[in-house]
Amino acid sequence: MTSPIDTSDTTTGPVLSMHGITKRFGAVEALVDVTFEVRPREVVGLIGDNAAGKSTLAKIIAGALQPTAGLIEIDGAGVTIGSPSAAHRLGIATVFQDLALCENLDVSANLFLGRELNATGFLHEGRMAQLTRSVLRDLRAQIPSIHTPLHQLSGGQRQAVAIARTLIGEPRLVVLDEPTASLSVAQTAEVLTLIERLRDLGLGVVFISHNLTDIGATCDRIEVLRHGRNNGSFAGSSVRQADLIAAITGAPGYGTAHS
Amino acid sequence: MSRWPAGSQSALREANTALIVDAVKQFGGLTQVELADATGLSAATVSTIVKELTQTGVVDTRPTARSGRRATMVTLARSTGIAAGIVVGHRGLQVLLGDFAHEVLAERTMPLPPDHPLDTVLDRIALLVVDMLEILGTDLTELAGLGVGLPAPVEASTGMISVRGIMRGWDGEHVGNVLAKRLGRPVHVENAANLGALAEATLGAARPYADSLYVRSSFTAGAGIMLGGRLHRGYAGTAGEIGHVQVDPLGQICRCGRRGCLDTVVGADALLASLQVSHGSLTLRDVIARAIDGDPGCARVVADAGRAVGLVVSGVCQTVNPQIVTVGGELSECGEVFLAPLRETLRDHTLPNQVAPMEVQPALLGTEAEVMGALVHALQSTDVRMQRER
Numbered sequence: 001m002t003s004p005i006d007t008s009d010t011t012t013g014p015v016l017s018m019h020g021i022t023k024r025f026g027a028v029e030a031l032v033d034v035t036f037e038v039r040p041r042e043v044v045g046l047i048g049d050n051a052a053g054k055s056t057l058a059k060i061i062a063g064a065l066q067p068t069a070g071l072i073e074i075d076g077a078g079v080t081i082g083s084p085s086a087a088h089r090l091g092i093a094t095v096f097q098d099l100a101l102c103e104n105l106d107v108s109a110n111l112f113l114g115r116e117l118n119a120t121g122f123l124h125e126g127r128m129a130q131l132t133r134s135v136l137r138d139l140r141a142q143i144p145s146i147h148t149p150l151h152q153l154s155g156g157q158r159q160a161v162a163i164a165r166t167l168i169g170e171p172r173l174v175v176l177d178e179p180t181a182s183l184s185v186a187q188t189a190e191v192l193t194l195i196e197r198l199r200d201l202g203l204g205v206v207f208i209s210h211n212l213t214d215i216g217a218t219c220d221r222i223e224v225l226r227h228g229r230n231n232g233s234f235a236g237s238s239v240r241q242a243d244l245i246a247a248i249t250g251a252p253g254y255g256t257a258h259s
Numbered sequence: 260m261s262r263w264p265a266g267s268q269s270a271l272r273e274a275n276t277a278l279i280v281d282a283v284k285q286f287g288g289l290t291q292v293e294l295a296d297a298t299g300l301s302a303a304t305v306s307t308i309v310k311e312l313t314q315t316g317v318v319d320t321r322p323t324a325r326s327g328r329r330a331t332m333v334t335l336a337r338s339t340g341i342a343a344g345i346v347v348g349h350r351g352l353q354v355l356l357g358d359f360a361h362e363v364l365a366e367r368t369m370p371l372p373p374d375h376p377l378d379t380v381l382d383r384i385a386l387l388v389v390d391m392l393e394i395l396g397t398d399l400t401e402l403a404g405l406g407v408g409l410p411a412p413v414e415a416s417t418g419m420i421s422v423r424g425i426m427r428g429w430d431g432e433h434v435g436n437v438l439a440k441r442l443g444r445p446v447h448v449e450n451a452a453n454l455g456a457l458a459e460a461t462l463g464a465a466r467p468y469a470d471s472l473y474v475r476s477s478f479t480a481g482a483g484i485m486l487g488g489r490l491h492r493g494y495a496g497t498a499g500e501i502g503h504v505q506v507d508p509l510g511q512i513c514r515c516g517r518r519g520c521l522d523t524v525v526g527a528d529a530l531l532a533s534l535q536v537s538h539g540s541l542t543l544r545d546v547i548a549r550a551i552d553g554d555p556g557c558a559r560v561v562a563d564a565g566r567a568v569g570l571v572v573s574g575v576c577q578t579v580n581p582q583i584v585t586v587g588g589e590l591s592e593c594g595e596v597f598l599a600p601l602r603e604t605l606r607d608h609t610l611p612n613q614v615a616p617m618e619v620q621p622a623l624l625g626t627e628a629e630v631m632g633a634l635v636h637a638l639q640s641t642d643v644r645m646q647r648e649r
Contacts, residue, residue, distance in 0.1 A: 144286050144289050186367060189352075190367075193368060212372075213379050216371075236372075241376070
């Protein structure tokens, strides 16, 4: 899972680049002329109020929605992400809030759900177990047994399984929609550490959250959406929470003029 | 299991025992079934070894339930209670629980935002400690005390930061009191570098020596001084604050309000700024990883930092004449890339002692030195109280 060390982050192009993304649902403007970029080895926080367009943007990246207008580039080449499976082929993996895991299956079965390794009609249980262990080790995930059924795991461990699942297809970009919502502090600590690991593995990460502390703790860059428009971009290393809140709420001096 | 050489039955048993103890340590508590899966050993082997370990007092077992079935929970045995060691860094939080034998029972790290607000961080510490106690199957009543390390000079009796502006938003707050009130347990606040010195002198590389110095180079630089086997804090806790020794009279203004402090040259902000043009925006972790991988620019920045720290430390060494200097903090993870220039500068600028040459070594406890020190500090403070009560 390790990628070669790139010598400079400024010379590597963005893994995902979106320009002028607009999405309308009838009279509702969910996204208007949104620009969004993610580089390799970068965690980009996506924040905003309810109905600011965060999830719509995530769904467009994941191939679940098609933009009304706009340009999407993967590694500099224009693409159409027509469906979730197309997104998967392009190296984009998404973990939605509901995780979409099977409670009655064990960790290994969940990781390979729908893409089980088989040859000559038989499942490669051993190979899948081996890959599961290797992915969990790459993430240093705190999961004692890969044969534990999901319903016995804690919220943090389930989130770890959902994130590990994305790594099976060797993605370049991972989108995490509210991964720390409804987790205890110890579990949040595990998930935030996992996000750092994804970054260290060389992946681009989009981290959507309402929790500004979690966002500030892990993100290299933070993009604010407000009423479907870009409303500020902040460097994670120096941002103050007050500025983020001002941008989210559109305080005077932090709003963009609506055209 | 390929890392163990083939050998006798007893060697195999020993290796399996080590595997089981390591797994219990990693997760805090595991059922025997989970233990079998985590280690790859058979259920029978796990059961036999756990029984042996229970008899020798290494682990404890207690009945529990997993999805309705009876199971046996295995945790590390602990004697006479637990203490918590906590270190608040500029971008992360380390929390560990340990017993009176300094055995670590559970451990968590958590990334934190830049300039993290005091209330949020103390809230997270309190919740994390309670969560971790729960994982060990216990609660606050068994917690003897908490040691808290901060990357700033601390006045030990009040637990307040004694210099303004070093940690934004943390000034003038009784950190110890706030946390002690919340958890109902004694809280002992101390400077993180002092805790590193305490840990290295108690459990680490400085153990054989009475006079030692611990240097931490992380987001900021600091040092802890042990004199005659005791921590030397100074009158109000500012002893060893090497990060605020002036090294460049024409340099940048420091957080403390003065000009050209060591932190403005070797602090994370300074290191990252000097790589901005050539490497773009990096984090301190990126710089360390790349310096280890041999990226020339990152290695140069780390080596220069080693020289700058070495020069200031040489002044401290000339003053207090320690037998050993141990080096911790994130930059020490770069190994000799950081350590060699530091050692060289230090040797060049201190009087060569013919009788007992000064040693310069990486901290034996590595990046855990400070959080282990927080644990040691909590345990030692509790010991004193128990003796007084008698």
